[in-house]
Amino acid sequence: MVRQADLVILGVSVGLALGILISCAIFFGIRWYKKRVNIGRSANENSVTTLPIRTNGLGTSTDISASITSSIAPSRYDNVQKNSHFSWWSNQSKDRFASASGILKYSYREIQKATQNFTTSLGQGSFGTVYKATMATGEVVAVKVLAPNSKQGEKEFQTEVLLLGRLHHRNLVNLIGYCVDKGQRILVYQFMSNGSLANLLYGEEKQLSWDDRLQVALDISHGIEYLHEGAVPPVIHRDLKSANILLDHSMRAKVADFGLSKEEVFDGRNSGLKGTYGYMDPAYISTSKLTMKSDIYSFGVIIFELITAIHPHQNLMEYINLAAMDHNGVDEILDKQLVGKCNLGEVRQLAKIAHKCLHKSPKKRPSISEVSQGISRIKQRRLRHMMEASMSFASNNFSRAVSRLEDQQLELSRITPRTTISIGETG
Numbered sequence: 001m002v003r004q005a006d007l008v009i010l011g012v013s014v015g016l017a018l019g020i021l022i023s024c025a026i027f028f029g030i031r032w033y034k035k036r037v038n039i040g041r042s043a044n045e046n047s048v049t050t051l052p053i054r055t056n057g058l059g060t061s062t063d064i065s066a067s068i069t070s071s072i073a074p075s076r077y078d079n080v081q082k083n084s085h086f087s088w089w090s091n092q093s094k095d096r097f098a099s100a101s102g103i104l105k106y107s108y109r110e111i112q113k114a115t116q117n118f119t120t121s122l123g124q125g126s127f128g129t130v131y132k133a134t135m136a137t138g139e140v141v142a143v144k145v146l147a148p149n150s151k152q153g154e155k156e157f158q159t160e161v162l163l164l165g166r167l168h169h170r171n172l173v174n175l176i177g178y179c180v181d182k183g184q185r186i187l188v189y190q191f192m193s194n195g196s197l198a199n200l201l202y203g204e205e206k207q208l209s210w211d212d213r214l215q216v217a218l219d220i221s222h223g224i225e226y227l228h229e230g231a232v233p234p235v236i237h238r239d240l241k242s243a244n245i246l247l248d249h250s251m252r253a254k255v256a257d258f259g260l261s262k263e264e265v266f267d268g269r270n271s272g273l274k275g276t277y278g279y280m281d282p283a284y285i286s287t288s289k290l291t292m293k294s295d296i297y298s299f300g301v302i303i304f305e306l307i308t309a310i311h312p313h314q315n316l317m318e319y320i321n322l323a324a325m326d327h328n329g330v331d332e333i334l335d336k337q338l339v340g341k342c343n344l345g346e347v348r349q350l351a352k353i354a355h356k357c358l359h360k361s362p363k364k365r366p367s368i369s370e371v372s373q374g375i376s377r378i379k380q381r382r383l384r385h386m387m388e389a390s391m392s393f394a395s396n397n398f399s400r401a402v403s404r405l406e407d408q409q410l411e412l413s414r415i416t417p418r419t420t421i422s423i424g425e426t427g
């Protein structure tokens with residue numbers, strides 16, 4: 001009996017020991033597997049290249065690196081030496097300052113509080129809703145919350161943070177921070193109180209003067225000039241349109257929406273082309289070859305929007321082509337709000353520049369610096385005319401004042417002897 005009991009105890013002990021051994025093996029096996037999966041994942045995340053940004057005097061860029069994924073101009077990209085790994089994205093949870101360029105990382109609670117629990121909507125885009133928010137510091141910002149069902153969302157979110165976090169120019173909308181928390185993806189931008197150019201052109205309340213429009217065109221061209229000729233490697237925006245141009249409190253324009261460009265299905269085919277119908281370069285559509293000249297084409301469309309206030313989806317191209325058939329035909333398609341309130345010479349000069357941007361052969365389109373110079377010349381000419389006008393006004397006034405003085409002197413000299421006599425007589 002005793003022997004049998006011993007045997008049972010021995011059996012149970014051995015069974016238990018085996019059970020513990022097997023559990024340990026399973027536990028450590030799972031841990032090892034998870035570790036390997038994580039290493040693989042962060043290796044993928046780290047495969048973004050870090051590239052330098054040049055500050056060629058075009059703007060206020062202070063940073064020396066830019067992480068670029070899909071918007072780099074291909075030819076120059078090849079020449080830039082790639083850094084091996086980019087560890088920011090995988091380490092981003094550790095620091096409040098997410099990168100050398102100082103983009104802030106916010107918690108979901110902070111954003112929730114700043115937007116009063118997401119009740120201050122500014123508008124809706126294809127990637128989610130934009131809210132006005134006041135951060136704890138008192139800074140007013142715009143918060144873009146990515147819709148959870150956004151197909152392209154994650155990739156575009158990363159592009160926006162990695163790219164825009166390192167591009168700094170007064171004519172680009174600044175990315176202040178981001179939030180990756182509680183399964184949410186949120187971008188925090190500087191607040192642009194006058195909204196989008198599209199709203200200003202096609203909305204009912206606001207009006208844009210010719211002066212404002214000329215300045216907006218120049219601001220946009222400076223923003224693109226920084227992307228094409230200031231950044232190394234150059235950056236192609238791919239989705240320039242009036243909805244992606246935002247205006248601040250003093251009506252200065254900035255280019256927005258870098259990574260969140262919309263995947264458009266063109267002609268019913270999923271061609272993989274990026275951009276927005278009506279703004280897309282026909283040469284890019286037919287060849288799928290993306291160059292900086294595709295941005296130039298889209299900018300040409302925006303310039304014609306500024307002149308005509310006709311949206312590309314409202315047959316703008318047909319109006320432009322009709323106007324091109326006539327000398328000064330652009331006068332016929334000028335925005336009615338501008339009639340009698342602008343210099344037609346300037347309108348025609350700007351239209352001429354826009355026509356060149358829309359040339360069907362990309363090679364024949366001007367570079368962005370040529371466009372900037374062209375628009376600057378219009379503004380300089382206007383300044384010169386204004387100076388000349390005010391000088392001639394001043395000199396007219398001066399000569400009128402001088403002749404009035406002479407008249408008064410003559411009058412006085414006529415009166416003075418008589419007065420003297422009369423004084424003498426009374427004395």
Ligand SMILES: Nc1ncnc2c1ncn2[C@@H]1O[C@H](COP(=O)(O)OP(=O)(O)OP(=O)(O)O)[C@@H](O)[C@H]1O
Pocket residue numbers: 122123124125126127128129130142144173189190191192193195196199243244246257260262
């Ligand atoms: N930084 C900002 N400051 C103020 N308002 C903004 C800001 N960013 C976006 N908005 C407003 O939020 C709205 C939606 O913007 P969003 O960029 O999401 O979409 P969109 O560019 O209009 O369209 P899509 O994303 O489809 O290209 C716009 O009406 C815009 O005026």
